[in-house]
Amino acid sequence: MRRLLVIGIGAGDPDFVTVGAVAALNEVDVFLVLDKGPATADLTAARRAVCERFITHDRWRLVELSDPERDRRTPAYVRAVDDWRDERAALLEQALTEEVPDGGTAGFLVWGDPSLYDGTLRVIGTIARHGSLDLEWEVIPGITSVQALTARHRVLLNRVAGAVHLTTGRRLAQGLPDNADDVVVMLDADLACRAYADQDLDIYWGAYLGTEDEILVSGKLADVVDEIAEKRAAARARKGWIMDTYLLRRPGAEA
Amino acid sequence: MRRLLVIGIGAGDPDFVTVGAVAALNEVDVFLVLDKGPATADLTAARRAVCERFITHDRWRLVELSDPERDRRTPAYVRAVDDWRDERAALLEQALTEEVPDGGTAGFLVWGDPSLYDGTLRVIGTIARHGSLDLEWEVIPGITSVQALTARHRVLLNRVAGAVHLTTGRRLAQGLPDNADDVVVMLDADLACRAYADQDLDIYWGAYLGTEDEILVSGKLADVVDEIAEKRAAARARKGWIMDTYLLRRPGAEA
Numbered sequence: 001m002r003r004l005l006v007i008g009i010g011a012g013d014p015d016f017v018t019v020g021a022v023a024a025l026n027e028v029d030v031f032l033v034l035d036k037g038p039a040t041a042d043l044t045a046a047r048r049a050v051c052e053r054f055i056t057h058d059r060w061r062l063v064e065l066s067d068p069e070r071d072r073r074t075p076a077y078v079r080a081v082d083d084w085r086d087e088r089a090a091l092l093e094q095a096l097t098e099e100v101p102d103g104g105t106a107g108f109l110v111w112g113d114p115s116l117y118d119g120t121l122r123v124i125g126t127i128a129r130h131g132s133l134d135l136e137w138e139v140i141p142g143i144t145s146v147q148a149l150t151a152r153h154r155v156l157l158n159r160v161a162g163a164v165h166l167t168t169g170r171r172l173a174q175g176l177p178d179n180a181d182d183v184v185v186m187l188d189a190d191l192a193c194r195a196y197a198d199q200d201l202d203i204y205w206g207a208y209l210g211t212e213d214e215i216l217v218s219g220k221l222a223d224v225v226d227e228i229a230e231k232r233a234a235a236r237a238r239k240g241w242i243m244d245t246y247l248l249r250r251p252g253a254e255a
Numbered sequence: 256m257r258r259l260l261v262i263g264i265g266a267g268d269p270d271f272v273t274v275g276a277v278a279a280l281n282e283v284d285v286f287l288v289l290d291k292g293p294a295t296a297d298l299t300a301a302r303r304a305v306c307e308r309f310i311t312h313d314r315w316r317l318v319e320l321s322d323p324e325r326d327r328r329t330p331a332y333v334r335a336v337d338d339w340r341d342e343r344a345a346l347l348e349q350a351l352t353e354e355v356p357d358g359g360t361a362g363f364l365v366w367g368d369p370s371l372y373d374g375t376l377r378v379i380g381t382i383a384r385h386g387s388l389d390l391e392w393e394v395i396p397g398i399t400s401v402q403a404l405t406a407r408h409r410v411l412l413n414r415v416a417g418a419v420h421l422t423t424g425r426r427l428a429q430g431l432p433d434n435a436d437d438v439v440v441m442l443d444a445d446l447a448c449r450a451y452a453d454q455d456l457d458i459y460w461g462a463y464l465g466t467e468d469e470i471l472v473s474g475k476l477a478d479v480v481d482e483i484a485e486k487r488a489a490a491r492a493r494k495g496w497i498m499d500t501y502l503l504r505r506p507g508a509e510a
Binding site: 008010013014015016017018019020022023054113114115116117118121122137138139140141142143144147148150151152154155156157158160161162163164165166167168170171177179180 | 263271277372392409422425432
């Protein structure tokens with residue numbers, strides 16, 4: 001039997017790590033890290049820094065696995081994600097078997113929270129359904145980049161009695177949700193909100209939230225969208241990658 | 256000048272408190288607590304327990320203010336909340352003036368995260384706009400009950416490339432959102448999801464999340480809605496209050 005701890009370490013700032021995550025970190029024998037792309041080195045270094053700051057013994061190891069390439073060009077996006085998940089699952093299952101002793105505890109360090117736009121729980125579900133490994137797993141929640149965004153901007157996510165819609169850049173490009181005054185956009189490579197700059201919307205934008213590279217911009221969408229696009233492009237060119245998110249809000253009577 | 260720290264302490268479990276919140280707790284001279292209703296005593300006790308567990312000095316005080324009654328019967332719900340917020344703001348402004356010395360630090364301990372369905376930031380905004388007190392404030396994010404819910408059920412909030420809709424019981428009663436496969440419902444006094452029990456939906460429900468009274472139920476909505484209603488009623492009768500939330504999910508190809 002192997003135990004897995006899926007540990008949300010929060011979005012960027014080590015101060016976002018919870019007391020429960022610190023306890024969980026200290027129970028792990030082997031951390032498995034699956035990343036790829038330009039941000040990989042930075043994210044792995046950040047995870048390692050979290051381990052070094054919070055683990056009080058030296059009996060832990062961090063194993064980096066090379067993540068299979070995902071086909072991002074195919075229009076069958078969900079299918080591509082499924083295939084990729086199967087490959088990931090096979091890779092992780094192998095690593096769990098080879099790197100983690102029977103009776104040992106493996107740790108997955110998830111940026112933000114394991115429940116939000118992260119694939120770790122799906123991959124573990126795939127391994128569990130495959131049935132070759134005896135697994136027991138637990139999820140430790142973490143502060144998401146959405147919460148980092150609202151905290152840094154000191155704003156609420158919702159209006160009084162209002163709804164909040166969390167979506168992706170791809171979906172936002174298809175239309176602005178009409179059943180929520182607050183729309184959070186994640187995974188947006190192209191600043192899809194620009195298409196709505198003619199509407200009366202406020203934007204609260206943040207990149208590299210919780211890190212020393214954090215950039216915040218807020219204002220009327222029409223007034224600040226160019227500034228955001230420029231800062232975004234410059235930061236991406238400088239660092240080689242960007243992680244950003246934003247809240248779009250229809251202004252109303254409520255302050 | 257007075258400094259305010261709006262500290263999210265997470266939803267129930269003291270292990271949800273972040274390292275940054277622990278640091279913030281230790282900077283506070285006076286904690287101001289505004290609650291009312293049947294849960295007040297329990298929530299205040301829980302906040303006090305968090306202070307006692309994490310604060311390493313004894314120079315802190317906790318001041319309980321009696322929250323003005325909110326008129327919950329009026330159909331003009333938003334207006335009632337506005338009036339109530341003005342009263343709350345006046346009460347808090349007075350408490351900040353009288354209880355917190357100039358140059359001191361006040362703390363507001365928010366259940367969950369200050370950005371989600373919590374009124375503290377609005378009240379502080381009202382005080383700041385009033386302009387009589389010189390205030391500087393900071394927000395420390397916390398784990399929401401939504402994250403506690405998904406972590407305990409070990410599920411994701413979103414489907415691959417999917418949207419998530421966060422809404423209230425009142426709004427859900429008006430219709431099931433059609434632009435998200437995952438709908439999180441908060442502040443639902445009447446289990447509004449029952450109206451959709453004829454649809455193919457999964458539910459992940461939790462009450463008193465993160466506490467020793469935690470109750471979890473999941474399954475097909477039609478199969479478990481009566482069980483949830485019974486457990487909900489029994490728990491509410493026993494404790495005198497209930498805090499619960501749930502995720503409704505349209506089942507799809509994705510596991």
